[in-house]
Every structure is written in C-alpha cells, then in structure tokens.
Amino acid sequence: MILDFISLNCRGILCAPSESLEDFQKRQDLLVSQIIARRLTEVSHVSEENRIHMSMTYSSLDLDLDWALIYHSHKKLPFWELAATWIFHLQGVVVPFVQIRSTNSSKLEEILKHEAVHMARSTFHEPIYEEFLAYATSRFRWRKIWGPLIRSSHESTLLMLLILVATCATCLWTSGFWMWILLCGFLTYLVCRLLRRGRIFKKMLKAVADIFAVDNPLKIAIRLSDQDINVFGVQSLENSKQYIKKQNTPRWEQILSSYSLR
8 A cells, every 4th residue: 555645744634643554545535535525514514605715724834734624604613612623424534624603803814723733633532732732823822821721622611601600600699609619620720731731742842843853843743642742741852762763653654754853
C-alpha cells in the first residue's frame, strides 16, 4: 500500500493514534470523494442550501482542508457557542463538518482556524490537550491562556447550569449558598487543571521547537497525541528524542516523513 504521507499531511488528513494503514487509506479516499456532502444532509441537522464554500487554508499550521464541509446554521448550537465541529459516520469512517452560527462575525477567520484544528484531529480522540491546541491558534493571548478552561461540551453545559441555578436561587431569595460553593469548587478544579496542563503544554512547545526544524512548533503539536505531549512536556530533551526513535506507527511515519529533525 502506497500513501503520499506528505501530501495528505498538508491537506490535514492526519493519521490518528492506533489507526491502521488500511483504515487511513479508506478514510482519505472517502474524505476526498464527492459523496460526503450528499450523505451528510441525509444524516445530520444541516442542509445543502446552508453550505458555505470557504477556504480553510492555514500555512502556519500546514493545513489545507480542501475537503472541509462548512455549514451556516443555528440548530443544536448552544447560545454561548459560535461554532462547533460535528462528527458523523459514513461507511464506518469518521467524517467531520463545521457548523457556524453567523457568517458576518468579525471573528469568522479565527473561528474557522480554531475549528480546522478540531477537523484535522477528528479521529484522534485525545481530549486532554485538544482545546489547548485549538486555542493556541488565537491572535489573543488571553484566549490562548483561558480558552482551554473548558474541555468538553458537557463541562460547558454543567458550568452554565450551575451559574443559572445559583443565580436563580439568589434572585428568588432562597438559600443559594451551597450552589455558589459548588460553583466555586467546580471553577477551582477547572483552573487548577488548566494551570497544570498549561505548564506541560508550554514546555512541550519549547521541546518540539528544539527537536524539529519548523518555524512554528504548533505544526507538529497538532499532530501529537496526549501521550506525546505529556512526554515532550515532562521528560528531558534527550528522553523525548529517544521516545521518537521508538515510535513505529503510521502516524509517526507521516510526521517524520513530513518534518525534519534538528
């Protein structure tokens, strides 16, 4: 089986952890086919007339998602979310698409760049650093730091629910003390987790910049698993290099064929 790893890497069709060459081949064949858009409208909440034809090309990330599907719709999006990357399964293959709330937002370019990371990593299932990677594309420092506070839609829903219940209890003059304690406890947990993982993520980026000959370490980072990031963010530089040498998977074959080591 011959796969053009370099070309697929540039198109953001990334081999996932534990994905076999056969499954990767099947997925890349499907992503570049023309049947996805037709099938998507049959099995999801978006319609073809709401499809947006926009480029998702980001040279700073080595991503040119010419296969990406983008739709403008309000359906199923919580009011606090401007966009989301959804997953559906077609012929046993994971296929992502992006839904955005508005095409007139001044943040549209940044939103799409954020979602491009999620789309490229849609088969990774590596939740620990997913939002760190996506928010690292932001132009604003405060978003890079605080954006990854929430790791999943379940956490954002729980946070909004706690805020709503605590506020309503206070406004109704009932005892909302314990709800505020619970809310503060949850926020404390999220912040502590953010600070701990944030330190590892920052060290990982530095290690990647020292190991790979790239102008932007995020190019490599978005292609890493949670385990990779933990190794690079905790272990010494020499141990990280030894770790790379021991990798013998299609994903690492794609990374090492696309990028040079220093």
